Amino acid sequence: MKTYLVTGGAGFIGSNFVHYILKKYSDVRIVNLDNLTYAGNLENLKQIENNPNYIFIQGDICDSELVGKVFKEYNIDYVVNFAAESHVDRSIVNPEIFAQTNVLGTVNLLNCAKNSWEVESGFKEGVKFLQVSTDEVYGSLGEAGYFVETTPIDSHSPYSASKAGSDLMVKAYFDTFKMPMNITRCSNNYGPYQFPEKLIPLLINNCLKHADLPVYGDGLNIRDWLYVVDHCKAIDMVLTKGTTGEVYNIGGHNEKANIEIVKGIISYLNENVDKEITKALIVYVEDRKGHDRRYAIDPSKIKDELGWYPETTFEVGIKNTIQWYLDNDKWMKNVTSGEYQKYYKKMYEGVKTL
Ligand code: NAD
Ligand code: DAU
Numbered sequence: 001m002k003t004y005l006v007t008g009g010a011g012f013i014g015s016n017f018v019h020y021i022l023k024k025y026s027d028v029r030i031v032n033l034d035n036l037t038y039a040g041n042l043e044n045l046k047q048i049e050n051n052p053n054y055i056f057i058q059g060d061i062c063d064s065e066l067v068g069k070v071f072k073e074y075n076i077d078y079v080v081n082f083a084a085e086s087h088v089d090r091s092i093v094n095p096e097i098f099a100q101t102n103v104l105g106t107v108n109l110l111n112c113a114k115n116s117w118e119v120e121s122g123f124k125e126g127v128k129f130l131q132v133s134t135d136e137v138y139g140s141l142g143e144a145g146y147f148v149e150t151t152p153i154d155s156h157s158p159y160s161a162s163k164a165g166s167d168l169m170v171k172a173y174f175d176t177f178k179m180p181m182n183i184t185r186c187s188n189n190y191g192p193y194q195f196p197e198k199l200i201p202l203l204i205n206n207c208l209k210h211a212d213l214p215v216y217g218d219g220l221n222i223r224d225w226l227y228v229v230d231h232c233k234a235i236d237m238v239l240t241k242g243t244t245g246e247v248y249n250i251g252g253h254n255e256k257a258n259i260e261i262v263k264g265i266i267s268y269l270n271e272n273v274d275k276e277i278t279k280a281l282i283v284y285v286e287d288r289k290g291h292d293r294r295y296a297i298d299p300s301k302i303k304d305e306l307g308w309y310p311e312t313t314f315e316v317g318i319k320n321t322i323q324w325y326l327d328n329d330k331w332m333k334n335v336t337s338g339e340y341q342k343y344y345k346k347m348y349e350g351v352k353t354l
Pocket of ligand 1: 007008009010011012013014033034035036037038039040041059060061062081082083084085086087101105132133134135163185186187188189190195
């Protein structure tokens with residue numbers, strides 16, 4: 001029986017991963033370590049909170065005493081590190097917490113894993129540290145080309161710089177100590193439980209409230225969208241079958257300009273939910289500082305080596321996602337009350353329109 005330490009398991013991708021693993025395997029144990037920032041939400045895990053193979057610990061990945069204890073008490077085999085500050089716009093306003101959590105938190109996890117896993121001959125059999133990273137570490141593409149695993153790191157935002165820093169620390173633990181690890185670099189995820197500071201859930205929420213739909217710059221920046229469950233499937237494959245020490249890019253060749261996403265969500269909701277949701281809600285606003293123009297992943301390595309492929313097309317995935325938010329309006333109401341209102345005011349009200 002493998003014991004996973006999943007960090008940040010109460011966030012968007014982490015909670016989807018916990019559900020995915022507990023559905024797929026009956027002989028695993030998951031310890032979820034999450035300090036429940038604004039982005040962590042135990043409602044995401046309500047269905048499995050009484051599962052005997054699941055343990056939740058509220059705590060910070062930067063806390064060396066606590067993380068050391070978790071390794072000792074639960075005899076951890078796998079670390080899957082999702083815990084992070086994950087929003088680019090917040091990193092532009094407050095970079096320090098990104099360095100703290102994303103870089104120093106990862107170093108603390110690496111240290112505790114090394115202390116727990118090191119034996120005289122090297123490392124215990126069957127252990128692995130998987131760092132969940134992002135295509136943003138590669139920087140920005142022009143109109144052509146793709147990110148491959150050997151694309152040089154060229155991060156621009158404080159968020160992506162902090163993810164690049166943590167990736168390099170994970171690589172250093174492999175290069176220096178031979179600690180078993182993989183790094184995955186995935187493109188933009190969408191799906192259930194995503195916090196509505198990110199483009200897709202923000203648009204759905206605003207549409208349903210007939211509020212402005214803020215589009216940064218000319219709306220032509222391109223992101224490569226992947227349904228979150230396909231990301232979880234890829235992480236599972238890398239963890240169990242990936243070659244130790246390797247980086248794997250994850251993406252489904254699904255590039256879309258932001259404005260296409262905006263118009264697609266409007267027309268779906270307009271046809272299926274509410275005739276009053278119209279393009280008139282779109283407001284072009286001042287661009288994000290240092291806004292990367294285009295991301296696009298070449299997933300050949302994970303496809304060829306591990307046989308991964310995305311199962312959910314964008315057409316199906318976006319309908320599932322919109323439907324999930326429609327069915328879970330209470331979830332949306334809970335996460336957008338309180339602090340979110342202040343955040344939204346600060347980030348969007350009074351912003352220059354174009
Ligand atoms: P999220 O913001 O939804 O969740 C982050 C989780 O980490 C939250 O539950 C939060 O409470 C927890 N956390 C934050 N600081 C912590 C700390 N110090 N100690 C313990 N827990 C802490 O993020 P997400 O979108 O689910 O992203 C998860 C990971 O995947 C991140 O590392 C991110 O960089 C990476 N990633 C995200 C995407 C995407 O499109 N969202 C794509 C590629 C990679
Ligand atoms: O590429 C992977 C990354 O994708 C992850 O590493 C990050 O954690 C995740 O947040 C995401 O980063 P992005 O910055 O690409 O995602 P976001 O949803 O914030 O923005 C998507 C695009 O939409 C981006 O070009 C900015 C634009 N945008 C975003 C918001 C929130 C708008 O035009 N208006 C908005 O209000």
